[in-house]
Amino acid sequence: MLEVQNLTKRYNKTLAVDNVSFTVNTGRIGILLGPNGAGKSTVIKSIAGLLKYEGGVGIDGLPARTTEAKKIFGYVPELPALFPNLTVAEHLEYIRRAYDVSVSDEEVEKLLERFEMEDKKEKLGSELSKGMMQKVSICCALLIHPRVMMLDEPMVGLDPRAIKELKEVILELKEQGTTVLISTHMLEMVQELWDDVFVMEKGHIIAVYHREEVSDQNLDELFFAVTEKEKGEAHA
Amino acid sequence: MRSMTYLWKRTAVNLLKKNIKRPVFWVYAVLIVVYGAAMYLTFGELIRENHLESPEFFAAAVSAFLLYLTPAGYSSYARRKGLLFRNCDVHFVFPSPASPKLCLLYGQIKTLAVSCLMELVIVFVGIVWFHIPLLNMLLYVLLVSVVSTVMDSSLVICLYGNERLKEETLNKLAYLLYGITALLLLLGFLYLRTKGFHVATVMEYLSSPGIQMIPLIGWEIAALRLVLLGPDAVNVAGTFLYLLAAGGLFLAAVKLKCTGRYYEDAMKFADDYEQALAQKKKDGTTNFWKNRKLRKVQVNWKGTGASAIFHRQWLEYKKERFFLFSTATLVSVIVGVVFIYLDRTGQLGVPQEFKIYALLGLTAYLMLIFGSLPTKWTKELENPYVFLIPDRAVKKIWYATCLEHVKSLINMILLVVPAGIFMGIRPVLLIFLVWMGTAAGAVRIYSDTITRAILGSMLGNTGRSLLQMLIAWTFIGFAVPFFLIGLFLVGETAAFLLASLYLTVAAFVLMFGGSHAFTRMELQE
Numbered sequence: 220m221l222e223v224q225n226l227t228k229r230y231n232k233t234l235a236v237d238n239v240s241f242t243v244n245t246g247r248i249g250i251l252l253g254p255n256g257a258g259k260s261t262v263i264k265s266i267a268g269l270l271k272y273e274g275g276v277g278i279d280g281l282p283a284r285t286t287e288a289k290k291i292f293g294y295v296p297e298l299p300a301l302f303p304n305l306t307v308a309e310h311l312e313y314i315r316r317a318y319d320v321s322v323s324d325e326e327v328e329k330l331l332e333r334f335e336m337e338d339k340k341e342k343l344g345s346e347l348s349k350g351m352m353q354k355v356s357i358c359c360a361l362l363i364h365p366r367v368m369m370l371d372e373p374m375v376g377l378d379p380r381a382i383k384e385l386k387e388v389i390l391e392l393k394e395q396g397t398t399v400l401i402s403t404h405m406l407e408m409v410q411e412l413w414d415d416v417f418v419m420e421k422g423h424i425i426a427v428y429h430r431e432e433v434s435d436q437n438l439d440e441l442f443f444a445v446t447e448k449e450k451g452e453a454h455a
Numbered sequence: 456m457r458s459m460t461y462l463w464k465r466t467a468v469n470l471l472k473k474n475i476k477r478p479v480f481w482v483y484a485v486l487i488v489v490y491g492a493a494m495y496l497t498f499g500e501l502i503r504e505n506h507l508e509s510p511e512f513f514a515a516a517v518s519a520f521l522l523y524l525t526p527a528g529y530s531s532y533a534r535r536k537g538l539l540f541r542n543c544d545v546h547f548v549f550p551s552p553a554s555p556k557l558c559l560l561y562g563q564i565k566t567l568a569v570s571c572l573m574e575l576v577i578v579f580v581g582i583v584w585f586h587i588p589l590l591n592m593l594l595y596v597l598l599v600s601v602v603s604t605v606m607d608s609s610l611v612i613c614l615y616g617n618e619r620l621k622e623e624t625l626n627k628l629a630y631l632l633y634g635i636t637a638l639l640l641l642l643g644f645l646y647l648r649t650k651g652f653h654v655a656t657v658m659e660y661l662s663s664p665g666i667q668m669i670p671l672i673g674w675e676i677a678a679l680r681l682v683l684l685g686p687d688a689v690n691v692a693g694t695f696l697y698l699l700a701a702g703g704l705f706l707a708a709v710k711l712k713c714t715g716r717y718y719e720d721a722m723k724f725a726d727d728y729e730q731a732l733a734q735k736k737k738d739g740t741t742n743f744w745k746n747r748k749l750r751k752v753q754v755n756w757k758g759t760g761a762s763a764i765f766h767r768q769w770l771e772y773k774k775e776r777f778f779l780f781s782t783a784t785l786v787s788v789i790v791g792v793v794f795i796y797l798d799r800t801g802q803l804g805v806p807q808e809f810k811i812y813a814l815l816g817l818t819a820y821l822m823l824i825f826g827s828l829p830t831k832w833t834k835e836l837e838n839p840y841v842f843l844i845p846d847r848a849v850k851k852i853w854y855a856t857c858l859e860h861v862k863s864l865i866n867m868i869l870l871v872v873p874a875g876i877f878m879g880i881r882p883v884l885l886i887f888l889v890w891m892g893t894a895a896g897a898v899r900i901y902s903d904t905i906t907r908a909i910l911g912s913m914l915g916n917t918g919r920s921l922l923q924m925l926i927a928w929t930f931i932g933f934a935v936p937f938f939l940i941g942l943f944l945v946g947e948t949a950a951f952l953l954a955s956l957y958l959t960v961a962a963f964v965l966m967f968g969g970s971h972a973f974t975r976m977e978l979q980e
Contacts, residue, residue, distance in 0.1 A: 267550050284714045288554040300542030301730075302462070304469040310547075313465075317458035317551040343469065344543070359547070396814045 220245045221367050221398050222277035223264070228270060229259050235261045237422045238274070243398050243415060245279075248389065250409050251402040252442055253419035259402045262419070263371045266400070267294045278367050279398075284450045290318055293365030297402075299356035301344030307331070307355050308340040311323065311362055318363040330358050333384055350376040357385060367398045374408045386412060406438045413438065418445050459553065459561040467568070502584050508656065513585035514649065514683045515658040515901055517577065518676045523636060525672045528607075530632035532614040533625045534585070535720035538562035542729050545722045555715035556708070559611050562721075574599055587683060594682040602701050603675065609704035616713040638647045641670075656966035671700055749774040761850035764835065768858050779862050783821075790817065794874040810878045811888065811947075814871055818892045819931075821870065822899065832856045832900070836907065836972060848970040856900050856966075863896035864889065887951035894958035895931050902927035904969030930961045 221243040228236040236258040243249035253259050265272040268284050276283035278292050301310060311327055314320075331337045334354040339347065347355065353376045360368060370389075374382050389399055389412055403409055416438065418426040426445040433441060474480040502508050531537030540562050548558055571747070578596060580581040581587045587595075617625060643660055650656045660666070667677040667689050677693020684690075752773045758766045772779050798810070805813045834842050835855040844851065867889045875885040906923040937957040941950035 268715055268718060269545065269549060269722055271716050286552045286554065289550065292550070296546055298542075300546040302466060302543045304466045304473065305462070306469070309465050309469075313458055313462055313547065314551075316461055317547075317553060318786045319552075328836070343473070356546070 220277070220279055221249070221369075221400055221455065222275070223262065223266065223299065224275040224277070226262060226265055226272055226274040228258075228265055228272045230246065235422055236265070236272075239419075239422070239424055241417050241424060241427065242275075243400050245398050246393055246396040247414040248393055248399045248401065248409075248412050249415045249417060250413045250438075251400060251417050251419060252406070252438075254446065256405065256421075257419040258422040259419055260371065261422075262315070263297075263369060263400075263402050266369060267292075267296075269316060291364070291366035293360035293363055293368040294324065295353075295356050295368075295370040297375070299349070299352035300344045301352050302344065303345035305344055306341050307336060307344075307347070310344065310355055310359055314359045314362050321364050322362055322364075327362070330361060334381055335359060350378060350381070353377055354381055357388075365392075365397060367400075368392060369400045369402075371402045371406075373401065374403070374405055382408065406442060410438050416441065418442060420443050420446060456554075456557055458551070459548070459557060459564075461553070462548075463561070463564055499584055500662075505654070508585055510581075510585050510587045510591075510683055511658060511662070512654075513581050513587060514680050515661040516974075517658075517679060518661045518666070521672055521676055521679070522639060522666065522669075525675075526632040526636040529614065529628040532611050533629040533632065535615055535625075536718055536724055536776070538611070538615060538721070538724075539565050539728065540721045540725045542725050545718070545725050548723070549715065549718045555713045555717070556612050556616060556711075558715070558916055559616050559717075563611050581683075595679070598678055598682055602678070602698065605705055606671070606697075606701040608709035609701070612713065613704060613711060614709035616711065616717055618712055618714065618716050667693045671697075674700060680715055732908060735936075748776065750776065760846035761844055761854045763844065763854075764841065764851060765854040765857050768832075768855075772858065779858065779865060781862070783862075783866050784869060786821065787866045790821065791870045791874045795877045798874070798878050808880065811880050811884050814875060814878075814888060815891075818867070818870065819887065819895075822892070822895060832859050833903070841973065848973040849967060851968055851973040852904060852970040854903075856897075856904075859900055860893060860897055863893045867892035867896075869905060881948075883948060884951055887948070887955050890955040891934070891951065891958055894955060894962050895934070897962035898930045898958060898965060899923075900925045901965035901969045902930065904972045905965055906967050908972035926965075930965065931958070933961070934958050 223242070224240050226236055227234070228237045239262060240260070241249070250260065254313065261270065264270045266276050266283060268276075268289070278288035279286035281291075283289075283292070283394050302313075305313065308327075311330075315322055323434075328337065331340065334357065336351065336354055336358065339351060342351075344352070353373070357370075357373065360370075368389075373385060386408075389401075392399055393414075401409055401412070414430050416426075416428040417424050418428075418441075426441075428441055481928070502512075513755075517602065528537060528634045538559065543564070544558075548561065549555075553561075574596065578592050581592050581595070582589065614625065614628075643657075647656055650659070661676075662680065667673045667680070669676075674693045674697035677690040678697045680687075681690040681694045713820060752770065754766075754770045756766065777784075794803070803810075803813070832855045835851075841851060841855070859970070871888050871892065872885055873886070876882075903923045906919050934954045934957050938950045938954040941953035
């Protein structure tokens with residue numbers, strides 16, 4: 220379970236996120252939607268513990284900044300930044316050691332094969348394209364068997380095959396009871412994935428949808444219904 | 456810690472493996488060895504000649520380093536700078552279950568290789584030049600590698616990772632440390648002024664009990680003096696306080712609550728650092744001053760095709776705080792004023808008929824200094840839209856560099872005209888000198904374009920700069936025969952006119968040749 224309680228973030232005098240609260244329950248896929256500048260990345264970076272913020276973040280009931288919480292938390296940032304002088308295999312080995320996870324070499328091989336990276340094992344981080352870096356970043360996050368997984372614009376830069384694979388992986392994680400939060404504005408990419416949607420605008424959550432409540436309604440319609448309404452109210 | 460050690464080790468090994476395959480690595484290695492040998496011979500001789508080969512002088516030199524560089528280091532920790540975190544650390548290290556304190560130590564370890572190398576040099580120099588016994592030098596190594604490292608690491612945690620003190624308080628502390636350094640410099644200067652500017656006075660100042668009793672830094676100096684020179688009352692007391700402080704700070708670092716609130720500042724630093732690295736890779740410069748304030752301006756958009764480049768640059772310059780003026784402008788003004796002063800006070804010592812040549816030499820010298828600095832126009836080649844503008848390449852290069860010529864002209868006028876008038880040089884010669892300087896500036900700019908068109912990034916920044924300088928100075932050098940022909944056949948005015956005309960033609964030739972760089976972006980990649 221991922222809980223965000225009264226999260227507020229200021230950059231000097233600018234209020235980027237104002238008292239945001241939401242919960243993604245265990246085994247569900249939450250989607251954080253919003254236009255550019257809505258505050259999604261700030262929320263994501265705060266959950267990942269990279270920003271100073273007011274409020275609380277809980278990972279499976281543990282405060283997010285604790286070591287125990289970090290051990291079960293996988294994070295795929297929007298822009299992957301690999302160690303330039305570490306090979307792909309060494310990135311995975313580092314993760315294995317940092318998170319103290321017992322993953323067999325076969326499992327590592329399988330993971331790399333899923334994302335067509337098996338022949339790139341000995342490539343250095345600085346030698347990879349952006350899409351390949353994103354794949355390594357995803358593999359690293361998956362390697363720790365996270366209980367809570369957070370992905371920031373994960374499809375950007377990926378080829379169609381990798382996007383398909385990632386979607387399958389996310390659904391598998393859900394089946395295994397992992398909580399997933401995805402931040403994106405590529406609505407069509409998460410259409411078949413979502414369980415809960417949190418629509419953000421100007422630092423606030425302006426709508427929350429649960430799939431059970433809106434049946435098969437299109438994500439596009441839901442998103443534009445609420446954002447256009449907000450825009451109309453603002454103009455009025 | 457296991458994972459970070461792995462990270463550090465693998466990075467070092469891979470970096471070494473990667474570099475030893477590059478011929479440039481070996482070129483640099485040879486250069487460093489040659490440079491080191493030259494320094495060893497030169498400085499060794501200098502030290503012997505000046506009778507400085509005593510352990511006391513060595514202790515004073517190391518003390519000076521500690522006294523004036525350490526506060527800056529502590530200050531950078533307090534401002535959450537000084538540790539080289541990169542975006543990959545933000546991605547993989549900060550969100551990992553590693554303790555935030557360990558992440559700080561990992562950041563600090565990154566600078567360990569350079570520190571170790573420096574200490575090795577110090578030890579070598581201490582033994583060879585200053586005849587310090589091996590045992591004392593070993594004690595020094597022990598002091599630096601154990602106590603100083605513990606102290607430094609503890610300070611990193613207590614300052615960088617501090618979550619108890621407010622950001623404003625830490626910033627004030629950082630400035631206070633700078634203030635202390637300035638105060639120590641001032642005190643040193645006053646001491647020297649009173650006692651006389653001699654090496655002995657400097658050594659006396661650096662070994663004074665007052666210095667050795669400055670908390671932390673002074674105590675470290677005391678410890679250093681104890682292991683290098685033997686005990687006295689002051690350095691024993693200072694060393695005791697130093698060990699006490701190191702122990703205290705270590706305990707404080709262990710007890711301090713650190714949950715990783717510094718990650719945000721480290722992330723900002725990493726972002727700036729990556730940008731600086733990318734810029735350095737691109738054009739060999741680094742600039743951390745990225746969030747500069749721009750003025751709000753209104754502009755009437757004019758120009759179509761390639762001239763739009765000029766109008767966009769004009770708008771950008773109007774937004775700049777100092778418009779078209781830069782450091783080169785300031786230097787031109789200052790040098791011009793200094794020249795006037797030297798001339799008025801009779802210190803210039805140049806006969807009237809040769810003063811114009813003194814100005815000419817000065818212009819060439821300043822061009823040599825500022826010639827390698829990249830300017831706004833080079834950024835044009837990084838922008839794909841420039842290549843897409845439906846216009847001729849030669850028009851694009853002209854409009855992209857036009858304002859650079861205006862800047863050169865302004866700088867030349869400020870450098871040459873007031874000084875020339877005060878020196879009583881004929882106005883027509885000054886006009887030609889300004890023309891020559893501006894045309895030579897254009898030659899320099901277009902030699903850069905032609906280098907980019909020919910080489911792209913084949914030889915890297917250094918190779919490209921060297922070739923650019925070679926082309927520019929060859930073309931500028933050919934102005935000399937033209938000047939001499941004019942001088943001997945007609946006279947001084949004709950000489951300046953002929954050289955100016957030649958440089959203008961040369962600039963246009965290079966401009967046409969270099970315009971090729973604006974045809975395809977792949978030439979820059």
